[in-house]
Amino acid sequence: xxxxxxxxxxxDQSASPIGPDGWxxxxxxxxxxxxxPRPAGAGIDLIVLHSISLPPGQYGGDAVQRLFTNQLDWxxxxxxxxIRGMEVSAHFxxxxxxxxxxxxxxHDRAWHAGKSSYRGRDNCNDDSVGIELEGLExxxxxxxxxxxxxxxxxxxxxxxxxxHIAGHEHIAPGRxxxxxxxxxxxxxxxxxxxxxxxFP
Numbered sequence: 001x002x003x004x005x006x007x008x009x010x011x012d013q014s015a016s017p018i019g020p021d022g023w024x025x026x027x028x029x030x031x032x033x034x035x036x037p038r039p040a041g042a043g044i045d046l047i048v049l050h051s052i053s054l055p056p057g058q059y060g061g062d063a064v065q066r067l068f069t070n071q072l073d074w075x076x077x078x079x080x081x082x083i084r085g086m087e088v089s090a091h092f093x094x095x096x097x098x099x100x101x102x103x104x105x106x107h108d109r110a111w112h113a114g115k116s117s118y119r120g121r122d123n124c125n126d127d128s129v130g131i132e133l134e135g136l137e138x139x140x141x142x143x144x145x146x147x148x149x150x151x152x153x154x155x156x157x158x159x160x161x162x163x164h165i166a167g168h169e170h171i172a173p174g175r176x177x178x179x180x181x182x183x184x185x186x187x188x189x190x191x192x193x194x195x196x197x198x199f200p
Contacts, residue, residue, distance in 0.1 A: 016158035022105030024155065027092065032068045032103035034089035034111045039126050044106065044160040046128035047153060048113055050090065050168045051135040051179040055079040059096050059134055068093070068103045088112065090130040092152060098144030100152065106159065116171040119164055124171045129156055137169075137180030146184070150191035163198060170200045 017025040038044075054063035055077045063080075066072040067088065074084045090112040093101040104110040112130030116123065131152065135141050156162055167183065168176040189199060 016155050018106055018155055018159040022107035024092070024100065024102050024106075024152070027100040027102035029102050030065055030069060032089040032110070033070060034068065034087045035104040035108045036111075038107070038109045042127045044127055044129060045163045046118065046124060047156060047162055047165045048124060048128045048130050048168060048171060049149075049165065049179050049183070050112060050130060050132045051137050051139075051141075051183070052090075052093075052132045053134055053136050057136045057139070064093060064132070064134070065101065090132040092129070092131045093134065094131065094145050094148050094152070095134045096142050096145065098142070098148040100148055106156070113168065113171060115175065116168075118166055118171040129160070133179055133183075135179065135182070137178040138182050139180070140182040141179070141184070146187050146191060150188060153188075153192055153194070157194065162194070165194070165198055166200045 019025060023029060052064055053059055054061070054067060056079065063072060067086070068090065070087060072080060074080045089103050089110045091102060091104045091106055091110045093103065095101070106129055109125050110130050111125060112132070113124040113128060118124055121127070131149065133141055133145055133149065153165065168178045169180065185199060
């Protein structure tokens with residue numbers, strides 16, 4: 001199991017499948033151009049969970065991958081006009097079947113949180129790892145996604161001193177609602193060995 005987030009000095013980074021370059025050994029890699037350096041001195045201690053599907057509620061295509069790599073055909077679906085020109089990314093994407101994708105090195109700053117504040121700090125992109133779950137806010141998620149997510153959180157916890165896991169809804173309340181009421185926080189807690197205070 002992963003090192004306790006309450007004891008960052010005990011982290012054994014060599015035990016994590018996230019390598020020194022910040023890439024997960026078991027993830028399908030697809031590099032996004034939408035990232036930047038983290039601010040000097042930023043410590044990665046937050047995991048932010050999101051939900052995404054494009055078009056909303058439609059699963060299984062490659063639209064999310066295309067969005068994160070600036071290759072989405074804005075004319076392919078009417079909904080895409082509402083996000084036309086958007087440049088975003090996340091570190092990880094967990095599909096409905098549990099398949100794991102990675103777009104940005106964990107050492108870099110992905111563009112997933114936007115205007116945000118949590119645990120007394122603003123700009124959560126600076127010191128967080130963003131994980132997108134294929135889904136729709138208000139809808140439920142698949143057992144395979146929880147298993148992959150839990151393992152991924154453990155892997156991240158072995159590589160970085162994670163002290164908090166929150167939803168986009170918690171870091172941008174009123175502006176964002178994902179992953180939403182369909183996400184089972186109790187299930188994630190059961191699958192992880194993180195202390196209760198880590199969760200929202």
